[in-house]
Amino acid sequence: MAMPTDLKLDPRPLYAQVRELLTRRISSGALRPGAPLPSELQIAADLGVSHGTVRKALDALAIEGLVVRRQGKGTFVVEQTPQDVHFRFFNIYTADGRKVIPDSRETRIKTAKATVVERRRLAIDTGARVVRLRRIRTHGDQPFISETIVIPEARFPGLAEHKTIPNTLYDLYQAEFGVLVVRAEDQLEPVVADKNVSSQLAIAEGAPLMRIERVAFGLDNCPVEWRSSLCNLAGLQYVAHLGQGMAPA
Amino acid sequence: MAMPTDLKLDPRPLYAQVRELLTRRISSGALRPGAPLPSELQIAADLGVSHGTVRKALDALAIEGLVVRRQGKGTFVVEQTPQDVHFRFFNIYTADGRKVIPDSRETRIKTAKATVVERRRLAIDTGARVVRLRRIRTHGDQPFISETIVIPEARFPGLAEHKTIPNTLYDLYQAEFGVLVVRAEDQLEPVVADKNVSSQLAIAEGAPLMRIERVAFGLDNCPVEWRSSLCNLAGLQYVAHLGQGMAPA
DNA sequence: CAGTGGTCTAGACCACGCG
DNA sequence: GCGTGGTCTAGACCACTGA
Numbered sequence: 001m002a003m004p005t006d007l008k009l010d011p012r013p014l015y016a017q018v019r020e021l022l023t024r025r026i027s028s029g030a031l032r033p034g035a036p037l038p039s040e041l042q043i044a045a046d047l048g049v050s051h052g053t054v055r056k057a058l059d060a061l062a063i064e065g066l067v068v069r070r071q072g073k074g075t076f077v078v079e080q081t082p083q084d085v086h087f088r089f090f091n092i093y094t095a096d097g098r099k100v101i102p103d104s105r106e107t108r109i110k111t112a113k114a115t116v117v118e119r120r121r122l123a124i125d126t127g128a129r130v131v132r133l134r135r136i137r138t139h140g141d142q143p144f145i146s147e148t149i150v151i152p153e154a155r156f157p158g159l160a161e162h163k164t165i166p167n168t169l170y171d172l173y174q175a176e177f178g179v180l181v182v183r184a185e186d187q188l189e190p191v192v193a194d195k196n197v198s199s200q201l202a203i204a205e206g207a208p209l210m211r212i213e214r215v216a217f218g219l220d221n222c223p224v225e226w227r228s229s230l231c232n233l234a235g236l237q238y239v240a241h242l243g244q245g246m247a248p249a
Numbered sequence: 250m251a252m253p254t255d256l257k258l259d260p261r262p263l264y265a266q267v268r269e270l271l272t273r274r275i276s277s278g279a280l281r282p283g284a285p286l287p288s289e290l291q292i293a294a295d296l297g298v299s300h301g302t303v304r305k306a307l308d309a310l311a312i313e314g315l316v317v318r319r320q321g322k323g324t325f326v327v328e329q330t331p332q333d334v335h336f337r338f339f340n341i342y343t344a345d346g347r348k349v350i351p352d353s354r355e356t357r358i359k360t361a362k363a364t365v366v367e368r369r370r371l372a373i374d375t376g377a378r379v380v381r382l383r384r385i386r387t388h389g390d391q392p393f394i395s396e397t398i399v400i401p402e403a404r405f406p407g408l409a410e411h412k413t414i415p416n417t418l419y420d421l422y423q424a425e426f427g428v429l430v431v432r433a434e435d436q437l438e439p440v441v442a443d444k445n446v447s448s449q450l451a452i453a454e455g456a457p458l459m460r461i462e463r464v465a466f467g468l469d470n471c472p473v474e475w476r477s478s479l480c481n482l483a484g485l486q487y488v489a490h491l492g493q494g495m496a497p498a
Numbered sequence: 499c500a501g502t503g504g505t506c507t508a509g510a511c512c513a514c515g516c517g
Numbered sequence: 518g519c520g521t522g523g524t525c526t527a528g529a530c531c532a533c534t535g536a
Contacts, residue, residue: 190439
């Protein structure tokens with residue numbers, strides 16, 4: 001709770017320093033998912049800054065989705081539920097605008113040395129090992145996505161030995177490994193089904209598929225997952241929102 | 250500048266009322282694109298609220314992209330340039346991560362009574378007329394997108410008579426018609442090229458294409474444009490960002 | 499230099515959740 | 518009733534812009 005390297009020699013605004021300090025406490029695991037942060041007045045007193053400065057830092061964390069504020073109760077480290085994950089990171093809708101809720105089957109896990117592509121996508125070193133997870137996702141019992149998920153073994157020790165893997169992964173990442181996914185980038189490309197995937201998804205060769213490649217980022221802004229999916233949308237649609245809260249890079 | 254219906258009977262927070270009042274002044278055209286807003290202290294004095302309250306309202310408008318703040322100079326109504334539009338609303342990248350800068354050719358314009366689909370997408374009434382704009386977009390002289398753009402004639406009177414149509418439209422919408430696009434929703438779907446589009450884009454029938462349908466929304470949160478594009482991405486990628494917020498310090 | 503937005507403070511009161 | 522976050526005020530000082 002005490003002052004770390006003390007304040008005024010840092011040229012950045014105070015609220016930015018407070019924000020970063022709290023971010024570190026969360027990413028380090030000192031504040032667990034679901035845990036309450038100290039109250040605004042408490043933090044202000046601890047750090048020797050004013051109420052308003054702490055508020056500005058907490059508001060920023062709330063906007064980033066790192067923290068949840070509840071009037072009358074307190075401020076809590078976000079605890080991703082399968083519903084949260086699905087709401088924030090799943091973008092496929094039916095023609096009448098309802099979100100698709102997929103299931104998973106035939107999940108297989110292996111570990112291996114990372115390939116060149118995997119190392120580049122995940123920004124990891126030569127020789128590092130990864131966990132590869134392959135599965136088929138279904139919508140109303142129809143298989144429609146074949147996906148491969150790759151994560152660095154160093155961040156997820158022991159995941160490959162898990163007996164059962166849940167349908168949504170990001171809540172598992174947070175609860176079991178303290179890895180909070182806050183942002184992701186999808187790259188989309190239309191392709192035609194080859195022989196291999198057409199048998200997996202029970203469709204004709206040459207049918208149009210959507211290839212989605214995603215890199216997901218953690219609190220430290222480093223990649224924590226790469227996944228590549230082939231989707232037989234067949235009347236479903238991938239929906240992207242543009243223009244809200246984007247700032248020039 | 251005087252107080253309109255006066256403040257305290259409105260149950261909403263003061264800053265929200267200030268924000269809405271300024272939004273109305275912009276969308277009504279009382280404040281033109283590029284025009285300076287009154288200074289924070291001026292607005293505070295005019296409305297009889299404090300500096301901080303005005304600031305909170307202006308910060309919100311800046312985040313929404315409605316307004317641009319420049320330290321030492323003032324706060325200005327956003328003036329969309331072709332570069333802004335391209336940055337915020339164009340999502341196609343080359344394999345090595347550079348944004349594609351397309352050109353347009355063969356632009357054709359007609360007006361007509363809106364079809365059922367157009368009426369639903371644009372939320373306009375039976376019998377309303379629309380302007381339809383068709384064009385081919387190119388990347389390095391290669392045609393790669395065939396698109397149809399539909400806008401309600403009521404919001405864009407006389408656009409159909411324009412001799413020349415620029416490459417980016419949203420800056421034209423704002424400068425000529427006072428329509429500011431602040432948000433859009435893209436629906437993506439992989440398809441295969443039929444005979445018609447394959448000749449337009451000089452590709453083989455059956456080649457994989459990306460179909461992108463977009464509805465763009467104005468300041469009043471109503472749809473102002475519907476566009477449907479068929480894209481021969483051919484190694485290019487559509488990129489979508491998920492989860493809010495950018496990099497920690 | 500005066501005027502603008504950006505940061506920070508200290509304190510007030512309100513609205514909510516819960517015992 | 519008490520502690521929480523949510524709103525609002527009044528005033529201070531800094532950093533930047535441009536005449």
